[in-house]
Amino acid sequence: MSKSIYPLVEREVRNAWSGGNLWMPIIFFISIAILFPFAVGPDAKILAITGGGVLWIAALLASLLPMERLILPDRENGFLDQLIVRGYSDELIAIAKIIGHWFAFGPPLIIASLFAAALIGQGDDRMGLIILGLAIGTPALAGLGVTVSALTAGLNGASAIGGLLLVPIAIPILIFGAASLSPEPGSALQLLSAASLAVTMVSPFAAGAALRALRE
Amino acid sequence: MQGQSNKSSIMMNNLACMRSNRLIYQHISIQIGAREILWVKGRNGSGKSTLLRQISSLLPILAGQLEVNGDIALTDETLTFDPNLPLEKALRFWVDLDGSSLTKLDDAMQLFDLVLLSDIPVRLLSTGQRKRANLARIFASEAKIYLLDEPYNGLDQDNITALDKAMMQHQKTGGITIIASHIKPAIAIDHILDMDQAHLHKKQNGEQL
Incomplete structure (x- = not known):
C-alpha cells in the first residue's frame, strides 16, 4: 500500500477554504495595510520606508x-490515529499538513499583497520583490504554524x-523578508531563502x- | 511489506502497557489466526481500548512482544469524519485513501441502513448513526484485521444483528476480528481475553465476575 499524501493535502485545502476560512487571513492582511497609513500618516516617504516591514x-x-484548527480537530476526532493505523508516519502527516496549510494561506496572501x-x-517597481519574498518566506511560516499547532494542541490558551x-x-524570516524591501537590500533575499529553507x-x-x- | 504472507495473524507475548507512569496491564499472551474472533472482556477502565490502540501501533510497547500480520481497521469512540461533509463523501475519503472498492462501501452502507443518510452532514447525525457510519467504514475496508471498540454501544437490535452478520462474513473471508466489549457478543467466539485478570490494580481476589 503506497502512502500518498495527495488526498491529505487536498483535504487540508478543502477544510481551510470551506466556511469562509480562506478570507480570514486575507481580510486581516488587507485591514492592516489599510490601517497602517492612518496610524503613521500618509507621508509617502515614510510609508515607502516602513511599509515593507509592516507587510x-x-x-x-x-x-x-x-493555527487552532490545524491539528487539534484532527486529533480530537481521531483522524491522526486513523492515519497512523494506516501506516502513515508522523512526519508524512506533518508534511501534508504543511503543504495544505501553505496552499490555504500562501497563494491568497501573495495575491492580497498586490x-x-x-x-x-x-x-509598482517593488511588486516583483514583494511577491518573490512572500513566495520564498511563506513556506517557512506554514512549517512553523503547523509545528507550533502540534506543540500546543490541547493546551489551555493554545x-x-x-x-x-x-x-x-519567525524573527529571521521577518528580518530578511523586510530587509529585502528596504532601499538597500544587500543580500537579504538570499538570506531569506536560506532561513526559509532551513525552517521549512x-x-x-x-x-x-x-x-x-x-x-x- | 505484504509479501507472500497472505494469512493474517496477531501474536502477543507477555505484552505490557504503561501510560502516564501507570501500568495498565501486563502478561497479555494470546495468539490469533485467520478466521478467528477474539472477545476482549473487562470492566470500564480495564484497558480494553488501550489494548486495541497498542495493537494498532498507536501506543508504544513497554515489555513483551507484539506481532501483527495484516492491515488493520480500527474503530473507537472518535468520529473519524470531517463534521461538515455529507456522510457518503466523508466515508469516501477513507475508501479512496485505502483504495478499497466502492461496491464494498455500498454494501456496508446498505447493511447499516445508512443509504438514506448519504447527503446529511456528519455533524447532524445522532450518536447511533455515527456509530453505524464508523462500522460501515470498517466493513468497507479491505483490511484483514478489524478492531472494534464497544461496537454494540448505541446500536438498536436490528443493527446489532447486522453487525453480527457482517462479522461472520468477515470471518468467512479469512479475517480477524477483535471485539472489545463489556457485553458478551451473540456470535461464536474463538478466544476470550479477560482484561480484569490482567489488571494490575485488581486487589480483591475474592471478587469474581
Missing part, C-alpha cells in the same frame, strides 16, 4: 490565524502560547515529533 508583520500574523502593497506606499512560541523563531526543512521533523508526543 511582513501582517503576513506573519495572518499565518497564525488558522492590493496591500499599494496601500502602504510600495511602488493560540496565545502558540504565538509566543512562533514569534521568536526542519519543521516536518519537529511537527512530526510533536504529533508523536500528542498520542500519549
Whole structure:
C-alpha cells in the first residue's frame, strides 16, 4: 500500500477554504495595510520606508490565524490515529499538513499583497520583490504554524502560547523578508531563502515529533 | 511489506502497557489466526481500548512482544469524519485513501441502513448513526484485521444483528476480528481475553465476575 499524501493535502485545502476560512487571513492582511497609513500618516516617504516591514508583520500574523484548527480537530476526532493505523508516519502527516496549510494561506496572501502593497506606499517597481519574498518566506511560516499547532494542541490558551512560541523563531524570516524591501537590500533575499529553507526543512521533523508526543 | 504472507495473524507475548507512569496491564499472551474472533472482556477502565490502540501501533510497547500480520481497521469512540461533509463523501475519503472498492462501501452502507443518510452532514447525525457510519467504514475496508471498540454501544437490535452478520462474513473471508466489549457478543467466539485478570490494580481476589 503506497502512502500518498495527495488526498491529505487536498483535504487540508478543502477544510481551510470551506466556511469562509480562506478570507480570514486575507481580510486581516488587507485591514492592516489599510490601517497602517492612518496610524503613521500618509507621508509617502515614510510609508515607502516602513511599509515593507509592516507587510511582513501582517503576513506573519495572518499565518497564525488558522493555527487552532490545524491539528487539534484532527486529533480530537481521531483522524491522526486513523492515519497512523494506516501506516502513515508522523512526519508524512506533518508534511501534508504543511503543504495544505501553505496552499490555504500562501497563494491568497501573495495575491492580497498586490492590493496591500499599494496601500502602504510600495511602488509598482517593488511588486516583483514583494511577491518573490512572500513566495520564498511563506513556506517557512506554514512549517512553523503547523509545528507550533502540534506543540500546543490541547493546551489551555493554545493560540496565545502558540504565538509566543512562533514569534521568536519567525524573527529571521521577518528580518530578511523586510530587509529585502528596504532601499538597500544587500543580500537579504538570499538570506531569506536560506532561513526559509532551513525552517521549512526542519519543521516536518519537529511537527512530526510533536504529533508523536500528542498520542500519549 | 505484504509479501507472500497472505494469512493474517496477531501474536502477543507477555505484552505490557504503561501510560502516564501507570501500568495498565501486563502478561497479555494470546495468539490469533485467520478466521478467528477474539472477545476482549473487562470492566470500564480495564484497558480494553488501550489494548486495541497498542495493537494498532498507536501506543508504544513497554515489555513483551507484539506481532501483527495484516492491515488493520480500527474503530473507537472518535468520529473519524470531517463534521461538515455529507456522510457518503466523508466515508469516501477513507475508501479512496485505502483504495478499497466502492461496491464494498455500498454494501456496508446498505447493511447499516445508512443509504438514506448519504447527503446529511456528519455533524447532524445522532450518536447511533455515527456509530453505524464508523462500522460501515470498517466493513468497507479491505483490511484483514478489524478492531472494534464497544461496537454494540448505541446500536438498536436490528443493527446489532447486522453487525453480527457482517462479522461472520468477515470471518468467512479469512479475517480477524477483535471485539472489545463489556457485553458478551451473540456470535461464536474463538478466544476470550479477560482484561480484569490482567489488571494490575485488581486487589480483591475474592471478587469474581
